[in-house]
Amino acid sequence: MIAQLIEYMQYPFVVYAMVVGCLIALCSSLLGVTLVLKRFSFIGDGLSHVAFGALAIASVLKMSNQMLLILPITIISAVLLLRSGQRRQIKGDAALAMISVGALAFGYLIMNVFSTSSNLSGDVCSTLFGSTSILTLTGQQVAMCAGLSIAVIILYVLMYNKIFSVTFDEDFARATGTRADLYNLIIAIVIAVIIVVAMSLVGALLISALVVFPALSAMRLERSFRSVTICSAIISVVCALLGIIISILAGTPVGSTIVAIDVLAFLVCWIAGKAIGRTA
Amino acid sequence: MALLQVENLAVGYESVPVARDISFALDPGDYLCIVGENGSGKTTLMKTLLGLQDPLAGTIRMGEGVARDEIGYLPQQTQIQRDFPASVREVVLSGCQAKAGLRPFYNRQDKETAARNMERMGIADLADRCYRDLSGGQQQRVLLARALCAAEKILLLDEPVSGLDPRVTAEMYQLIRRLNEEGIAIIMISHDIDEALSFASHILHIGKQVFFGTKEEFLKSPEGRRFIGWEGGSAE
Ligand SMILES: Nc1ncnc2c1ncn2[C@@H]1O[C@H](COP(=O)(O)OP(=O)(O)OP(=O)(O)O)[C@@H](O)[C@H]1O
Ligand SMILES: [Mg+2]
Numbered sequence: 001m002i003a004q005l006i007e008y009m010q011y012p013f014v015v016y017a018m019v020v021g022c023l024i025a026l027c028s029s030l031l032g033v034t035l036v037l038k039r040f041s042f043i044g045d046g047l048s049h050v051a052f053g054a055l056a057i058a059s060v061l062k063m064s065n066q067m068l069l070i071l072p073i074t075i076i077s078a079v080l081l082l083r084s085g086q087r088r089q090i091k092g093d094a095a096l097a098m099i100s101v102g103a104l105a106f107g108y109l110i111m112n113v114f115s116t117s118s119n120l121s122g123d124v125c126s127t128l129f130g131s132t133s134i135l136t137l138t139g140q141q142v143a144m145c146a147g148l149s150i151a152v153i154i155l156y157v158l159m160y161n162k163i164f165s166v167t168f169d170e171d172f173a174r175a176t177g178t179r180a181d182l183y184n185l186i187i188a189i190v191i192a193v194i195i196v197v198a199m200s201l202v203g204a205l206l207i208s209a210l211v212v213f214p215a216l217s218a219m220r221l222e223r224s225f226r227s228v229t230i231c232s233a234i235i236s237v238v239c240a241l242l243g244i245i246i247s248i249l250a251g252t253p254v255g256s257t258i259v260a261i262d263v264l265a266f267l268v269c270w271i272a273g274k275a276i277g278r279t280a
Numbered sequence: 281m282a283l284l285q286v287e288n289l290a291v292g293y294e295s296v297p298v299a300r301d302i303s304f305a306l307d308p309g310d311y312l313c314i315v316g317e318n319g320s321g322k323t324t325l326m327k328t329l330l331g332l333q334d335p336l337a338g339t340i341r342m343g344e345g346v347a348r349d350e351i352g353y354l355p356q357q358t359q360i361q362r363d364f365p366a367s368v369r370e371v372v373l374s375g376c377q378a379k380a381g382l383r384p385f386y387n388r389q390d391k392e393t394a395a396r397n398m399e400r401m402g403i404a405d406l407a408d409r410c411y412r413d414l415s416g417g418q419q420q421r422v423l424l425a426r427a428l429c430a431a432e433k434i435l436l437l438d439e440p441v442s443g444l445d446p447r448v449t450a451e452m453y454q455l456i457r458r459l460n461e462e463g464i465a466i467i468m469i470s471h472d473i474d475e476a477l478s479f480a481s482h483i484l485h486i487g488k489q490v491f492f493g494t495k496e497e498f499l500k501s502p503e504g505r506r507f508i509g510w511e512g513g514s515a516e
């Protein structure tokens with residue numbers, strides 16, 4: 001098996017796929033804590049459905065670079081959802097449910113009606129659950145994902161302390177003059193970018209898992225914001241790498257393999273957390 | 281030049297006022313105590329002063345040269361998520377956030393400010409502990425240390441001693457007084473009328489009748505007499 005892996009690693013595109021997979025896993029884990037604690041996780045879920053709808057449109061339009069359509073649509077939805085969610089919780093939730101289910105239905109409808117592809121259910125399946133193999137990503141997709149991931153990581157590092165303040169106690173931050181609205185907006189945009197990028201790795205339906213599980217796992221083990229962030233990044237990257245390797249060797253679909261390993265990692269962390277007496 | 285000038289302010293929720301006709305001024309070095317019964321709108325007033333909610337009527341003017349990031353704030357209750365992973369050091373440092381502006385990281389000076397304020401509040405040994413594992417009183421001190429990191433000109437405190445034991449309460453008042461002597465204007469909501477009357481320079485009483493004036497004026501006013509009798513009676 002090792003020999004087989006080494007053989008695969010001879011091909012540059014396999015290595016690129018792994019690098020990109022790890023970058024995506026890293027950046028999607030970063031905002032996990034914020035997402036979980038700010039109750040933004042439902043926004044993440046809704047946005048992934050929006051991204052799916054946008055992808056359907058893009059694929060029907062036969063755009064050569066689908067991201068150019070998906071990214072703006074998802075970012076705009078993120079900003080709108082954040083606005084509505086801030087004003088009134090219940091209305092925000094209902095609007096969100098409508099948008100997310102609507103986008104899912106329309107996306108599938110559009111693909112079904114307009115698609116000329118011979119393998120429609122295969123296409124739909126791979127947009128929902130990720131490409132069957134990470135090796136099918138095109139060179140352009142790989143470059144785009146890598147670029148966006150690195151941008152997200154840099155932005156996150158620069159904004160780390162501000163994200164902490166706004167997540168921990170928004171009122172205090174606002175009262176003492178931190179521009180909370182601006183940072184919330186940036187967080188929403190970053191979440192949208194992460195979702196679009198992660199969609200190419202794990203598909204629309206599994207993104208939330210990729211974002212939320214590593215953070216939840218790390219919160220079982222660590223107690224400070226910084227150590228939780230670092231720990232969740234490590235967990236996410238290790239799980240992604242393992243998932244990609246297993247999927248290449250065993251021929252399993254890459255997205256669900258990674259998520260399955262994330263779930264296993266969560267169980268391990270949960271037990272370990274109990275064992276060291278950190279009930280949270 | 282007043283730090284804060286409030287005129288005919290009405291505060292409340294969803295355009296229903298809970299307190300109205302509030303006017304007062306805060307000068308540098310003042311120690312203003314806000315008193316009033318439960319539910320009279322003290323916390324609402326403080327949130328309005330901080331810009332967390334809009335006034336229903338009236339005006340709040342900040343003195344020239346007072347910026348938002350020179351104000352410290354200790355909330356009465358925080359909606360901090362119960363399971364938020366954060367160390368005490370991280371929480372206290374976040375008080376320096378607004379001052380950092382667009383600078384992405386805390387500098388040495390910020391870290392020294394945080395360390396000094398943790399020392400002041402007697403929580404230096406808790407620096408690496410997780411905030412959510414602390415007792416209520418310890419958490420209160422962490423939040424006060426955070427407020428101190430932000431406060432340069434004005435410190436707003438909403439019932440700063442609730443949940444503290446007598447020794448720490450006395451220390452807390454001592455500390456607030458020292459800060460005041462160092463030149464920071466204090467606005468404090470308190471139910472501790474004895475403390476309010478012994479250290480405050482001004483009293484704002486809100487309720488059906490709003491009173492604002494110096495401590496001496498308050499003691500002579502009808503609101504003051506009634507309030508002291510009422511509070512004193514219930515406190516013993
Ligand atoms: N978020 C809210 N929405 C609507 N009404 C509110 C809200 N928060 C408080 N109130 C109401 O506003 C009134 C004033 O509340 P506030 O918290 O300002 O009182 P307080 O003077 O601080 O009381 P306490 O001494 O108990 O802290 C109360 O009647 C309360 O029910
Ligand atoms: Mg109150």
